[in-house]
Amino acid sequence: MASPPNAESRPRGGSPWGLALRRLRRNRIALGSLGLFVLIVAFALAAPLWADRVAHTGPNATHTLERISVDGERRDVVSPDGTPIGPVWLGAGGRFFLGADGRLGRDEMVRLMYGGRTSLFVSLVAALITTLLAVSLGLLAGYFRGATDAVISRLLDVIWAFPVLLLGIALGTALAVGGLQIGPLSLSSGSIWIPILIIGFVYTPYMARPIRGEVLVLREKEFVEAAVAQGAGPLRVMLGELLPNLWSTIIVFFTLNIANNMLLESALSFLGAGVQPPNSSWGTMISTGIGLIYSAPLLTIIPGTMILLTVLSLNVFGDGLRDALDPRSRVRLEAHAGSFEPEERSA
Amino acid sequence: MARFAARRLLGMLLVLVAVTVIVFVIFNVIPSSDPAARIAGQRGATDPQLIANINREWGFDESLPVQYWRMMEKVFGGDLISYTTRQSVDEQIWEGVPATFSLCIGAAVIWLSLGVLFGYLSAVRAGGLTDRALTILALVGISMPVFWLAAIFLYYLTFKVELFPSGSYVPLTQNPLDWAYHLVLPWLTLAVIFVGFYSRVLRSNMLDAMHEDYVRTARAKGLSDRQVRTRHVLRNSLIPIVTLFGLDFGVVIGGGAILTESIFNLQGVGQYAAEAIENLDLPPIMAVTMFAAFFIVLFNALVDIAYAWLDPRIRLGGSAR
Amino acid sequence: MSEALLAVRDLRVEFVTEGGPLRAVDGVSFDLSPGEVLAIVGESGSGKSVTAQTILGLTRSPNARIEGTASLRGEELLAASEAELRKVRGDRIAMVFQDPLTSLNPVRRVGDQIVEAIRAHRERIGRGEARGLTVEMLDSVGIPQPERRIDDYPHELSGGMRQRAMIAMALALDPEVLIADEPTTALDVTIQAQILDLLRRLNRERDLATVLISHDLGVVAEIADRVLVMYAGRVVEEGALDEIFYDPQHPYTWGLLGSLTRLDRERPERLPQIRGAPPSLLDLPAGCAFRPRCPHAFGRCTELPALETRGGETAGHRDRCWLTPGEKRESRAVGGRIALEEAR
DSSP, X not given: OOOOTTGGGSOOSSSHHHHHHHHHHHOHHHHHHHHHHHHHHHHHHTHHHIIIIIIOSOTTOOOTTOEEEETTEEEESBOTTSOBOOOOGGGGTTTTTTOBOSXXXXXXXXXXXXXXXXXXXXXXXXXXXXXXXXXXXHHHHHHHOHHHHHHHHHHHHHHHHSOHHHHHHHHHHHHXXXXXXXXXXXXXXXOTHHHHHHHHHHTHHHHHHHXXXXXXXXXXXXXXXXXXXXXXXXXXXXXXXXXXXXXXXXXXXXXXXXXXHHHHHHHHHHHTSSSOTTSOOHHHHHHHHHHTTTTOTHHHHHHHHHHHXXXXXXXXXHHHXXXXXXXXXXXXXXXXXXXXXXXXXXX | OHHHHHHHXXXXXXXXXXXXXXXXXXXXXXXXSOHHHHHHGGGGGXXXXXXXHHHHHHTTTSOHHHHXXXXXXXXXXXXXXXXXXXXEHHHHHHHHHHHHHHHHHHHHHHHHHHHHHHHHHHHHTTTSHHHHHHHHHHHHHHHSOHHHHHHHHIIIXXXXXXXXXXXXXXXXXXXXXXXXXXXHHHHHHHHHHHHHHHHHHHHXXXXXXXXXXXXXXXXXXXXXXXXXXXXXXXXXXXXXHHHHHHHHHHHIIIIIHHHHXXXXXXXXXXXXXXXXXXXXXXXXXXXXXXXXXXXXXXXXXXXXXXXXXXXXXXXXXXOOO | OTTOSEEEEEEEEEEEETTEEEEEEEEEEEEEOTTXXXXXXXXXXXXXXXXXXXXXXXXXXXXXXXXXXXXXXXXXXXXXXXXXXXXXXXXXXXXXXSOHHHHSOTTSOHHHHHHHHHHHHOTTSOHHHHHHHHHHHHHHTTOSSHHHHTTOOGGGSOHHHHHHHHHHHHHTTOOSEEEEESTTTTSOHHHHHHHHHHHHHHHXXXXXXXXXXXXXXXHHHHHOSEEEEXXXXXXXXXXXXXXXXXXXXXXXHHHHHHTOOOTTSOOOSSOOOOSSOOOOTTSOOSSOTTGGGOTTOOGGGGSOOOOBOSSOSSTTOEEOOOSOHHHHHHHTXXXXXXXXXXXX
């Protein structure tokens, strides 16, 4: 429903943030997704607890030749032909809850939780890096325009020319052999910061270009002119006037970026160009699991499902955020078949 | 129009040059390990003579611009060899092209047609059950890792129930039916991701278009709902889809297919790259990256030109007077 | 009245919105006689566009509640089915909208869009014949070289040409009624005059009954026979053109007249405006909706006046104001002209 032209003359409920929050609170599906995401994060954070108290083992500890007692029966963790034990659930007091992960006989549940920590950590930190880079570049390019913009935009275009996965692979493999050394910064080839930096870098144009676009529009508005007339320097205008108006865009992109990062990280790790051993993530787990797809399909299905749930919850929540912050997009969702809503512009 | 196309293609060439520089920088400048050892791969550890040869051939003891030139010579001159597999990179890529193209084109046809169909239905029945169901499907589709879906298909549809062959590629010229049969699952895997996305984009475009003034005019003229929907709403909403498709197709050929090819063992360019990654064998990755980027830049330019052709406002340099 | 071409009685349109029910049109009635030009004047939010669109059934939706009747030569429109209305739209009642740049499909040729309108109603007409008809129409609205313009895209035409093309499209099927919703608002002043001339010519040549919607009384003065002044969804005054301009009975009308700047008068110190802003349709004041902005409001104004002839000389001149005719004559004279007094 287009809002009536004069509803604004009597606004209810103050700031746009308050309004957005209220709209968001009414969107139960979005809230549910957020809840799911929080649950998943909690699940990952509980890893040390589970490993210590319940499973009594670490994510990399192997149990190939062991036997455990399941509901009274003694069973091999890894059978003689290499087949790992399937989900034991609570039969062994929580140990091998989801079974073992292959010939190495590692506890799959523990690995799942620790892998989640890695995947989430990489995705979140990379998203922060992307946001920082994108906002800075977008502000600089959009505000100063001219040569600055030309250089930054060309740079972004060239990065954008590479498919994200391929760029990630190229960087991942190049840096996997020998690590990275820029001035004082030195990272060994197995460092978790390499995939983090790569993913953060690769997605920068994805966010920087829309932000630059918004800055270009915003800088023409009167409040910017007013600030400049009052003697505000570029830094103060960018941080004090432009940035506050970018928050809603930033928040939505940030949320969706975490989701994209999860997918990219898992793809890179699956191929071997992402998280390197001894670190493991859901992506690397699928990589090992695929080898046993016919005998132990759950080793592939479960980590993949975790990725799916995480990304899905972020996507749905991100959508809800976008709707809450820009209600006009919600109008589209509620259009009814064939009935075109009246335009109230010139009522 | 011709001038626009010429300008765009020129810009494309510049970007392509930039791409070659970036690939060079990624592989030979950024990493801090010994470049020759990196390129030699696993064999380098046991063969110091090889390292010396590489140093000479690739010019690692000379200046950066020379290194850049040597690298370009090797890649574009067909002279690139993988020291790990001792095979010509260019030949391997060429052999993998039919499989990769079969996969990508087939998947593209599927995702485009289904995406448009679902998007149209969603928009027309917005708010209803069909719409909600398709939205959920779309969201799930774009949230799942491609390789995971491939694995699930593999397990359930080729193993548990032997509905489809478990992989490998049969050339079209050899047996068209078999060719398609082996590609059905890979096509579906790749298409699922995009179908969801495209249907949402079309739905969103159509719902936006439905609120436009020209749609109101169309109804006021006495056109039926269906006529309004197809001749005005859909027609206008498809234009951005075409450009989106062009970009995505470039991305898919360029690298999106890597994961699907590997799991279904299609021996395409993507799988070749995946195997090289596993072995940390750099020359193939260099070449694939370069060609993929080229393909995308080319497609970007073609898409821009197509968009200009489709939208008369751009084509005719229309300044609204 | 059996001579009325278009008869609207007690039209009410209410929308269900997030903030509650919104009464966009509240009891509007009028008659349109054949060949007559009726002007509907008011600010944004007055309900004038919604009225027009509702007659053609363009506001139908699950959250709209429509009451009243609108009949074309006795045939009821508001209760008609979609299929029946489709036959009326374009063929018997045609509508032209405010902004021809956005009201025409930007990626299709102008000629195609007119041909489409023609063939939607006359299936037997082939493409070639329809194109010929289109060229004729473009010519009759004053577009030079119509056989070339027919294949242009909307953005290739100037603003004035585009609006002429829209009018050509509306008239292609020789409708009985033309509704023009702010046809000149998006155009330059000089082009405005041309378009109004065109509308007046078409009205006379084809005996085309026209409903002209505008917020500008000045535009209306050129061609209207009768005027309806709307405020907050209600008709607050109606009458013949001269009656409205020389003997206005409602303070809102005085305000509209007073805000017209005229070349033959002294330049006012400040551009006269009506103080305040139109009310939110979600939250109308009780009684007369203009009360909060009216310097002449008094106790009785909390009761909604009926639309009746009070001070007007003919039965067709009606208004919704409790002031006596004498009080009205006094109050509207501000500094030698008709205007709405600024302060009390």
